[in-house]
Amino acid sequence: MTQIALVIVDVPTMQTNTPYSYLIPTTLQHQLQPGMRITVPFGRGDRRVQGFVWAIQEATADTQLDDLKTIDSVMDLTPVINAELMSLADWLAQTTYAFTITCLQTMLPNVLKAKYEKWVTPLPTLSTEKRQAVFGNQTRLLWDDHLSTEQLHDLLQLSRQHDIEISYAVKNQARVKTVTMVQANETPEALATAKAGLRKTATKQASLLDYLISHDAPIKQRDLEQQLNVSASILKTAEQNGWVKRTAQEVYRDPFQSAVIKTKPLTLNADQERAVSAITSATNQQDAKTFLLEGVTGSGKTEVYLQAIANTLEHGKNALMLVPEISLTPQIVGRVRGRFGKQVAVLHSGLSVGERFDEWRRINRGEARVVVGARSAVFAPLNNLGVIIVDEEHEASYKQDDNPRYHARDVAIWRSHYHSCPVVLGSATPSLESRARAQKQVYQLLNLPHRVNHQQLPDVSIIDMTEELRHHKESNFSSELLSAITTRLNRGEQSLLMLNRRGYSSFVMCRDCGFVVPCPNCDISLTLHMDTKTMKCHYCGHEEPIPRVCPNCRGHHIRYYGTGTQKVEAELHELLPDARIIRMDVDTTRRKGAHERLLKQFGDHQADILLGTQMIAKGLDFPDVTLVGVLNADTSLGLPDFRASERTFQLLTQVSGRAGRADKPGQVFIQTYNPDHYAIQLAKRQDYEQFFVKEMRLRHRGNYPPYFYAVKLTASDLDERKAATAMISIVRQLKATLSANVIILGPTPGAVARINNRYYYQLVIKYKHEPALNQALFTILGQAQKQSRGGLQIAIDRNPMSFM
DNA sequence: AGCACGCCGACT
DNA sequence: GTCGGCGTGCTC
Numbered sequence: 001m002t003q004i005a006l007v008i009v010d011v012p013t014m015q016t017n018t019p020y021s022y023l024i025p026t027t028l029q030h031q032l033q034p035g036m037r038i039t040v041p042f043g044r045g046d047r048r049v050q051g052f053v054w055a056i057q058e059a060t061a062d063t064q065l066d067d068l069k070t071i072d073s074v075m076d077l078t079p080v081i082n083a084e085l086m087s088l089a090d091w092l093a094q095t096t097y098a099f100t101i102t103c104l105q106t107m108l109p110n111v112l113k114a115k116y117e118k119w120v121t122p123l124p125t126l127s128t129e130k131r132q133a134v135f136g137n138q139t140r141l142l143w144d145d146h147l148s149t150e151q152l153h154d155l156l157q158l159s160r161q162h163d164i165e166i167s168y169a170v171k172n173q174a175r176v177k178t179v180t181m182v183q184a185n186e187t188p189e190a191l192a193t194a195k196a197g198l199r200k201t202a203t204k205q206a207s208l209l210d211y212l213i214s215h216d217a218p219i220k221q222r223d224l225e226q227q228l229n230v231s232a233s234i235l236k237t238a239e240q241n242g243w244v245k246r247t248a249q250e251v252y253r254d255p256f257q258s259a260v261i262k263t264k265p266l267t268l269n270a271d272q273e274r275a276v277s278a279i280t281s282a283t284n285q286q287d288a289k290t291f292l293l294e295g296v297t298g299s300g301k302t303e304v305y306l307q308a309i310a311n312t313l314e315h316g317k318n319a320l321m322l323v324p325e326i327s328l329t330p331q332i333v334g335r336v337r338g339r340f341g342k343q344v345a346v347l348h349s350g351l352s353v354g355e356r357f358d359e360w361r362r363i364n365r366g367e368a369r370v371v372v373g374a375r376s377a378v379f380a381p382l383n384n385l386g387v388i389i390v391d392e393e394h395e396a397s398y399k400q401d402d403n404p405r406y407h408a409r410d411v412a413i414w415r416s417h418y419h420s421c422p423v424v425l426g427s428a429t430p431s432l433e434s435r436a437r438a439q440k441q442v443y444q445l446l447n448l449p450h451r452v453n454h455q456q457l458p459d460v461s462i463i464d465m466t467e468e469l470r471h472h473k474e475s476n477f478s479s480e481l482l483s484a485i486t487t488r489l490n491r492g493e494q495s496l497l498m499l500n501r502r503g504y505s506s507f508v509m510c511r512d513c514g515f516v517v518p519c520p521n522c523d524i525s526l527t528l529h530m531d532t533k534t535m536k537c538h539y540c541g542h543e544e545p546i547p548r549v550c551p552n553c554r555g556h557h558i559r560y561y562g563t564g565t566q567k568v569e570a571e572l573h574e575l576l577p578d579a580r581i582i583r584m585d586v587d588t589t590r591r592k593g594a595h596e597r598l599l600k601q602f603g604d605h606q607a608d609i610l611l612g613t614q615m616i617a618k619g620l621d622f623p624d625v626t627l628v629g630v631l632n633a634d635t636s637l638g639l640p641d642f643r644a645s646e647r648t649f650q651l652l653t654q655v656s657g658r659a660g661r662a663d664k665p666g667q668v669f670i671q672t673y674n675p676d677h678y679a680i681q682l683a684k685r686q687d688y689e690q691f692f693v694k695e696m697r698l699r700h701r702g703n704y705p706p707y708f709y710a711v712k713l714t715a716s717d718l719d720e721r722k723a724a725t726a727m728i729s730i731v732r733q734l735k736a737t738l739s740a741n742v743i744i745l746g747p748t749p750g751a752v753a754r755i756n757n758r759y760y761y762q763l764v765i766k767y768k769h770e771p772a773l774n775q776a777l778f779t780i781l782g783q784a785q786k787q788s789r790g791g792l793q794i795a796i797d798r799n800p801m802s803f804m
Numbered sequence: 805a806g807c808a809c810g811c812c813g814a815c816t
Numbered sequence: 817g818t819c820g821g822c823g824t825g826c827t828c
Contacts, residue, residue: 004828011805011827020828043827044807068828168806789823 002059007051014785023070035079047168050114098404107379115171118143126163178248183218185245255355263338275446280311282422292438293426295448297657317386324395325374347373378408385419393425429650458659458666460684464675495627506564512555523754584612617655628659633672645679652683708766712800720759727761751804
């Protein structure tokens, strides 16, 4: 019986987005399983590419065996993709218009993605002189970017003359960390004899032999060296003498720096009780229900999650908990680990690639039963799931913004159906989509309307900055907010100040002619960075010095505009010289662990004020924070996007919840130029339900989600006309295929029309029911593939987070 | 993506 | 007459 493997190859194109058949060599007959990574020869040159075994079949009578190539090698001892993830990859590819191989790669830790190396080897026909010139004394040459144009030219010529061979190698990047273990390799008697034969001065060897005679269990070489105060060379000699055996033992890299304190379940209030029992009964009845847990800030959602997870574990099942990247603070992870200890694995971007790989392997081997992680953790290879939790389900970061453009919430729901287990979507301010589904009974709504311990909601005041501007000079701080901060300083309490930077940045403008320094590669102005004293582009990373003289009119009146955290910090220093301030933004948190360190400093009262961007709004819990100030509530309101109000409401509600969580009452000040806007007024009252009603009415009127579905198409090209014409012809094509009920917005130039010298055009398709759309989009993708030689790229984003 | 094939212009 | 440009089709 000849076996055939169906293989998904690592060639991300439309035409190769299908399994290829390969013969399985006899040496691999009993070893190969679906889900393993392999290398296969592919294409005319038989270059080696990585592939995933998709299925193994018996050859049938009409299989053209002669046309098949043979698998080259296996890269894994056990499958890295199980049956569930395979069908999930299929579904993802279908719903996000991505290639199956791209989906597989996003589901796995990065180290499992192949790296390719191109090697040049001489063939016998190559003359000795040329061989010396090209290779020197090397037997082969690595083909990389370091080759000069002349070398490249020579190599291509030699290749054409068949004097050299160019081959590809797949490099497995996955490295398992090991420690060296040492163990006695002979009987105590034999070792005693060896000891007797030593010279009198060989004290180190004698002490080693003494140890070996009395201990036969393996010990870490490092520990043994320390314990006996011997060097590695002594052990090496001992190994050569046959006294000891050294073996490499696999270990996990431990991403947890600190030990945790074991915690006990808290007593639930009636609302929490109801929520927990609804979830646990779904788990126990294997009901793939979606719950929407709507609870005001401080209502104890996390405790509900933890007890739902505890129930799952008691029933022998496993649990997955998703948290937005930004709130994956030690606080949250600590709470989960505090309850479930070593069974918890964590997956987030703060881990090194090695740590991430090891956490993933612990999960894949069934050694971790609870996974806490950010977006991509939704693919954690947990078996037998009993509950899936998506905390802060409204967070935009759950949507990936490159291929595959999936939403972790959708994947979580898919997996819940696969495992017949419930999903809990939790939020104080649910997305309109989810809340609307709860309204239609698609999801079951669970409400936590009360804060635990009967804490009051903070007292929120709205400060009209237009008024403020009339009376005072231009400042980021109203007199009310400033005096409130001063009061906290005097009382030894802490303040949280948030600068809403969405859609906002500081720039440099010439006062004489209005010139703003643009990025040479993108159609956007450069952002000022005072820490490096440079101008940077947020899109392509271009960096240049701050001009002294206006490049346009040679004038000297260059001024800074806009508000950045650095500028606010400087102003705050001036107004309150004694206040100790910690600034948290992308610049101060870029380095690994910086985020945690700053939060810890603030928690330890090393500062009075935490000043930051959105990242301070989520999931922080500092008992001595009694004041929250939002410096500019409107910047996110002004964005030309249908979700602008929703985002603003969510952000304000969330940040307000940070005030006064313990026994001390909290106060919140929201500075705005739109004091009457409903998003701001309702955030003041923390009235989500009213906001939902109001916003739904507006969405209905504007034919926006959740009343309509949306797909966003983006075309980009180095040539602006090509991007535009491609879009125009796509619109024509869509109008011809789709029903008259669809609404097509655009094409319009992208919000930033040019990024990295590529021009962007986009269009949004809004529809309610459009059976022909899916096929039409795949057709468009197929056509785009043909044009991609010219540099045209088409991106399809289903259910986009924004229309911008 | 990468490679071969094939059809056109500019060189020894 | 050939070398080499890149447009096109195909990869088990």
